[in-house]
Amino acid sequence: MIVGSRREGNCYHLMKRISDGLSRERISTDVIIPGNQKIYLCTGCMDCDRNGVCDFNDAMQSNIDKINNSEVLIFITPTRWNTMSGDLKIFIDRLNPLYSVKKLKDKKVIALVVGSKKHTEYSTDGALTSLGSFVESAEAKLIYENQFDNCLDFTDILGQEEKINEVIKDIVKCIG
Numbered sequence: 001m002i003v004g005s006r007r008e009g010n011c012y013h014l015m016k017r018i019s020d021g022l023s024r025e026r027i028s029t030d031v032i033i034p035g036n037q038k039i040y041l042c043t044g045c046m047d048c049d050r051n052g053v054c055d056f057n058d059a060m061q062s063n064i065d066k067i068n069n070s071e072v073l074i075f076i077t078p079t080r081w082n083t084m085s086g087d088l089k090i091f092i093d094r095l096n097p098l099y100s101v102k103k104l105k106d107k108k109v110i111a112l113v114v115g116s117k118k119h120t121e122y123s124t125d126g127a128l129t130s131l132g133s134f135v136e137s138a139e140a141k142l143i144y145e146n147q148f149d150n151c152l153d154f155t156d157i158l159g160q161e162e163k164i165n166e167v168i169k170d171i172v173k174c175i176g
């Protein structure tokens with residue numbers, strides 16, 4: 001699970017609930033919060049296009065191993081300016097070493113997005129589209145997506161208990 005917000009807010013709480021729910025079904029999860037890690041910005045040098053290796057020595061080395069070894073990636077991002085968070089985009093840029101050796105091809109991806117506005121305003125659609133575009137260009141497989149609107153304060157999402165439980169059930173069905 002890759003969480004695109006570094007605050008212990010809605011994405012974090014959603015991750016916790018899903019992780020607990022999956023653990024009850026004996027599905028193990030590992031969590032990466034890019035905003036709490038030391039991750040250099042991709043310079044676009046393209047060295048990784050030649051050999052699948054990034055020259056930077058930072059948290060992405062172990063992240064890339066985790067991503068490579070996982071069966072399913074669950075991205076959870078807050079909507080920021082109608083797109084995914086910057087923390088998540090920085091992380092995704094640094095996945096190019098995996099893309100260049102076709103290791104993201106057919107990887108199963110779940111996209112969950114959170115936003116503060118009503119669905120009819122600039123809420124979660126933009127974030128979902130941006131994540132979907134990444135999945136498409138990585139030649140990965142989007143197996144499930146969902147969105148949580150009306151979440152502004154840290155724990156607002158916990159007021160959407162029924163929906164969270166539905167999403168957990170859906171995810172278990174998709175990957176179980």
Ligand SMILES: Cc1cc2nc3c(=O)[nH]c(=O)nc-3n(C[C@H](O)[C@H](O)[C@H](O)COP(=O)(O)O)c2cc1C
Nearest residue numbers: 005009010011078079080081082115116117123151
């Ligand atoms: C810089 C910034 C831009 C934001 N832009 C949007 C937006 O375009 N649409 C929206 O619905 N919410 C927007 N939000 C609100 C967050 O998506 C919302 O508060 C979300 O629940 C935060 O998730 P978190 O608690 O996991 O950090 C924005 C928040 C920030 C800080």
